[in-house]
Structure formats: structure tokens, C-alpha cells
Amino acid sequence: MDLTERFRLAATAVRNAGAIVITAGAGMGVDSGLPDFRGEFGFWNAYPMYERLGISFAGAANPAHFDRDPAFAWGFYGHRTNLYRETIPHAGFHLLLDWCSRFGLDSFVVTSNVDGQFQKAGFSDSNILEVHGSIHYLQCTGPCSSAIWENDEAIPVDSATMRAGHIPRCIHCVATARPNILMFGDWSWISDRTERQERCFDEFAARLRDRSVVVIEMGAGTAIPTIRHTSEQLGRRIGATVIRINPREGEIAPPHISIPCGALEGLRGIAVLLAK
Ligand SMILES: [Zn+2]
Numbered sequence: 304m305d306l307t308e309r310f311r312l313a314a315t316a317v318r319n320a321g322a323i324v325i326t327a328g329a330g331m332g333v334d335s336g337l338p339d340f341r342g343e344f345g346f347w348n349a350y351p352m353y354e355r356l357g358i359s360f361a362g363a364a365n366p367a368h369f370d371r372d373p374a375f376a377w378g379f380y381g382h383r384t385n386l387y388r389e390t391i392p393h394a395g396f397h398l399l400l401d402w403c404s405r406f407g408l409d410s411f412v413v414t415s416n417v418d419g420q421f422q423k424a425g426f427s428d429s430n431i432l433e434v435h436g437s438i439h440y441l442q443c444t445g446p447c448s449s450a451i452w453e454n455d456e457a458i459p460v461d462s463a464t465m466r467a468g469h470i471p472r473c474i475h476c477v478a479t480a481r482p483n484i485l486m487f488g489d490w491s492w493i494s495d496r497t498e499r500q501e502r503c504f505d506e507f508a509a510r511l512r513d514r515s516v517v518v519i520e521m522g523a524g525t526a527i528p529t530i531r532h533t534s535e536q537l538g539r540r541i542g543a544t545v546i547r548i549n550p551r552e553g554e555i556a557p558p559h560i561s562i563p564c565g566a567l568e569g570l571r572g573i574a575v576l577l578a579k
Contacts, residue, residue: 306572309562313519313569314576316544316560317402320517322409324508324537325399325421327566328530330522330549332418334393334567337386339522350379352465361487369444373479377467380482381458384438387418395570396424399519402577411507415523415530417484430507432500434529436484442493443473444481450474451483451496508541516543521566525552546573 317323329339338349340360347354353363368376403410412421412431417438422428441454452474459468471480485492518537523530537543538559545559548569553561562569 306562306564309560310569310572310576312560313546313562313573316517316546317519317573317577318406319515320406320408320544321514322511322516323399323403323411324516324518324534324543325410325412326518326520326523326530326534327412327414327416327421328521328523328527329416330524331395331414331566332390332416332420333522334395334565335390335420337390337418341524350382350465352463353379364486366444366481366486366489366491369479369481373470374466376479376481377458377470378460378465380438381460381467381469382462382465383418384454384458384482385460387420387438390418390420390423392420392424393567395521395567396421396426398570398574400425401574405577409507409510411504413504413530413533415527417482429503432504433497436482436492436494436497438482438484440483440496441471441480442483443476444479444491445473445476446491446493447473447476447478449493449495451493454482508537511541511543514541516541518543518545519548519570520545521548521569523547523549 333339338345340346346360363379402408410430412426414421415434417433417435419437419439421431439454440451442451456471473480483493483496518534520534534545538545545555546562547553547555547559548562548566550563550565553563555561
């Protein structure tokens with residue numbers, strides 16, 4: 304089956320749907336120019352400094368650095384925070400928003416990305432589940448309490464040393480603050496915000512029974528399979544049609560629809576047919 308035929312099947316599924324669940328992994332950000340850290344080299348291509356230091360993604364994304372060397376820890380997370388603040392979500396986000404309003408679709412976003420790009424593109428914060436948290440929120444490293452607050456601090460980072468010139472502090476004690484995201488080997492992530500979002504999603508999903516539901520999944524790989532499982536579960540439990548857009552790991556069995564290309568290309572391909 305060629306791509307056009309796959310786009311046609313996907314367009315029909317979207318047009319016939321009453322509700323849409325948008326699921327996204329790291330590949331979603333690639334068309335906005337964001338690195339997806341794919342493999343050790345993907346991370347080092349984005350951050351050559353860490354290759355010189357011999358530090359992997361899992362090594363950098365480790366909460367232990369906040370205790371040992373906060374300027375180093377915040378070098379990595381401050382750089383990413385600044386990058387996500389500056390990034391403009393690609394046109395695919397707006398195509399999805401357009402379909403929701405044009406076809407009157409109830410919608411919910413489930414993403415493993417911590418970059419806040421769906422909110423930035425205009426999706427309602429109350430209909431988003433960020434399974435690994437958000438880099439735009441902070442918590443105490445202790446933690447001394449379960450407080451989670453918005454990160455509105457400027458964090459300059461020296462790109463030669465990848466060290467931060469400012470360290471955010473806990474609002475309740477003197478400890479270093481850290482992003483409220485799940486890291487590798489992380490025992491102190493406060494999951495309350497994500498759990499609240501999970502309850503909203505469960506309530507949304509409970510309302511979907513007996514309705515025609517389409518899931519559009521983008522850029523979710525097999526390395527961290529949470530997002531793929533979410534899509535497949537909706538396919539099994541409520542009979543949703545899953546449209547899996549992924550250039551390298553796009554396989555999914557019929558009646559679901561596999562679209563083996565990047566997120567933006569896939570969404571544009573479907574949009575052309577929805578415009579007719
Ligand atoms: Zn504290």
C-alpha cells in the first residue's frame with residue numbers, strides 16, 4: 304500500500320470520528336527542530352560537550368547531579384528549558400487543532416515529551432497528560448514538600464562548559480530546585496501533577512465508550528514504549544482506530560493504520576485529503 308492510500312484511510316478515520324486522542328513521543332518535536340536523543344550519538348550530536356566528558360543521556364539526565372553539582376545539572380536542564388521556551392511548534396500541531404474544531408472532535412493529548420509544546424501550540428492545558436512531567440515546572444530536590452510550581456526563572460547556560468549561571472531554589476527551603484520530570488534512576492520525582500492529569504484522562508476515556516474514536520500517534524518509538532502501549536490499549540479497550548505515524552517503527556496490524564513517515568509529513572498528507 305502506498306503512502307497516499309494510507310493517508311486516505313487515515314483521513315476517513317478522522318472524518319468519521321467523534322473524539323480524538325493524540326499521543327506523542329520524542330519524534331513529534333523533530334519537525335520543530337528539537338533533538339530526539341535517538342541513540343547515544345543522537346544525544347552527543349545535540350550536546351558535543353557531553354561526548355568530550357564521556358557522559359550519556361542517561362548519565363546527564365540523572366537527579367544525583369542536583370546534589371553533587373547543581374551548576375552542572377542545571378547546565379543540561381537549563382539549556383533544554385531555554386530551547387523549549389524558544390521553540391515554535393511546527394505546523395502539524397495547528398493541523399491537529401484545526402481538525403478538532405472543524406470536525407467538532409473531543410480531544411485529549413497524551414505525551415511523553417516534557418517540552419510543553421502542545422500547550423504552546425494552543426492545546427488546552429486541562430486536556431493534556433504529560434506522563435513524564437513537564438520541564439516548565441519545578442520541585443524541591445529533597446523533596447521537603449510535595450510542592451510543584453511553575454518555572455519562570457531565567458537560567459543562562461555557558462555553552463562551552465554546559466554550566467548554569469543561575470540555580471533555581473526551592474520556594475520552601477534552601478535546597479536546589481529541579482525540573483518536575485521523571486529522570487533516570489529517579490526516586491524523588493513528585494508525580495502529583497501527572498496523577499491529576501491521569502485522572503482527567505481516565506474520566507475522558509470513560510466517556511468514549513460507544514463513540515467512534517481515532518488515535519493519532521506520532522514519533523513514539525519502541526525504546527520507551529509507554530506511548531505506544533497507550534495507543535494500542537485504546538485500540539483494544541474501546542475499539543479506537545490507531546493511526547501510527549513513525550518513519551522507522553511505524554508497524555501496527557490492521558485495522559489500524561501505519562504511516563511510515565515523519566509527523567509533519569504524515570499530518571500534511573492527511574490534511575490534503577481532509578481539505579477535499
Ligand atoms: Zn525544599
